[in-house]
Amino acid sequence: MNLLRKIYKARYGYFFLLPHFILFLIFFLIPVGSGVYLSLFDYNVFSKTFIGLENYKEIFNDWLFKKALVNTFIYTFGVVPLWLGKALLVTVLIYPFRKPIKTFFKTIFYLPHVTSSVIISLIWLWIFNPNFGLLNYFMKLMGLNPVIWLGNKLTAMPSLIAMQVIMGGGSTIVLLSAAMASIPEYYFEAAKIEGANSWKIFSKITVPLLKPTILYALVMGTIANFQTFSNIYVMTQGGPEFSTITVAYLVYTTAFRDYNLGLASAMSMVMFVILVGLGIVQFKWLGSNVQY
Amino acid sequence: MTKMNRAKLVKNTISLIILLVLGLMAFIPLYWMVVTALKPPTLVLKFPPEIFPKNPTLMNFRQLLQRPYVLRWTFNSAVVAGSVTAVRIILCAMAGYAIAKKRFPGARLFFWIYIASMMIPNQVTLIPLYIIVSNLRMINTYWGLILPSVAAPFGVFLMRQFMVTLPDEIIEAARIDGASEFQTFWKIIFPISKPAIAVLGIFTFVNEWNDFLWPLIVTNTTAMKTLQAGLVMIREEIPMEYALHMASATYAAIPMLIVFFAFQRYFLQGITVGAIK
Structure with a gap:
């Protein structure tokens, strides 16, 4: 009551x-x-039967799922360090400049970010085009042979990673710049007077003070890239020879093409557990000594 | 002193060169999209390619708009992005207000549920969400496109974070002046929360306009597709018409570029909103 x-x-x-x-x-x-x-059901168009952990057994015996998992790791660990490194580098480099120059570069790096991943994928399909694409034109200018970027199982994944790194980072740069602007300037001044070089200042002052923001960007970036889907769907459909198939794409085809919803659910659960694990590792690794 | 100045000059020059190279790498693809879209289709296959188009033309855009469904997809995207933004702003402002300023049993618990939910990747909810939307008979409807996006937890968190900084006195003052609970919210709290509302609104609109996976899954007729899914469909139907692909990409990008330049300040001030690409 x-x-x-x-x-x-x-x-x-x-x-x-x-x-x-x-x-x-x-x-x-x-x-x-x-x-x-x-994920505990055999769930398809016709029926829904409880099968316990069978789906999990099935996916771990499935070479394609394992391939997708490995590819997803390669993609994520290919993109995330380069993308975060680029964002950090740009943030540090634009810091000393006057505001109009800062705004100019932030704008340039942010533009791909308001453009959808479908659009970015369509643009890069055109750039990667083996016969008429801009990239192979540059290759020819440099006297190199044209490459079938997305049609070759050795170059397809690196091409996708490169594209993501080149276009990405905008919002992280903005985020890091805001965090860096809140560091009192006399920290840097004092270090300079003490005779610290640029690398010392970067590694001993900038990075430690930006740690919470870096950690946030790292965790969110890992989650986002681990689920990469649109670029795979638009550009390669997981090929050639499954060299670019990712878990998110496999979940999609399993659920909405083969209509095997239980199996697809089990796959996304595995993905979830891995992401939670990665998140914990990242917090443990970077989270110590973070001052909020 | 001059030596120091020179060292600084060299350092700044090197910085600028690195920034320009990285910036150009990100910018050239967008430039190339627009330039290709402005070339007649025959010129697109010319080798070496024209880096600066000599005779720009809008014929690809005319051709695009004459294709069936393109205007319908544009309409769908506008309706979905607009509705999600409007409804999300109002509901999230209300919920954020409740959690920030109202004392009621369970308030903290609700807050923690919202926070914990923000860390959950959307792949996890995808399939169950599809089944629920399908059971509610919302597949291939605007409801199915709109409601799941409104439900996302982030907006509530953002509004709560802003409203918690508002002084309690203004609510107290409104109450003493005889304002009802709803009037207090609508006439006092909502207007002064404009900065947070603007951020939530702008980012929601851009994210919804650009969203691909959920519209792809929840729609199953050509007429109900959104623009993003439509672009992919055009490419699948006529894979070799590169000029048209780039015109369609430019066409879908223009509204977001307008939003970006209109609200540049909000995008570049660095609020932790939206996913990281």
């Missing part, structure tokens, strides 16, 4: 919260909870 009265007295809290929370419950919390449940 007491609780009910409390709830009645606070009814406006619920009145404001519930419209969003009901949608959040139906379209977010329930799906999160039922992912595990679905």
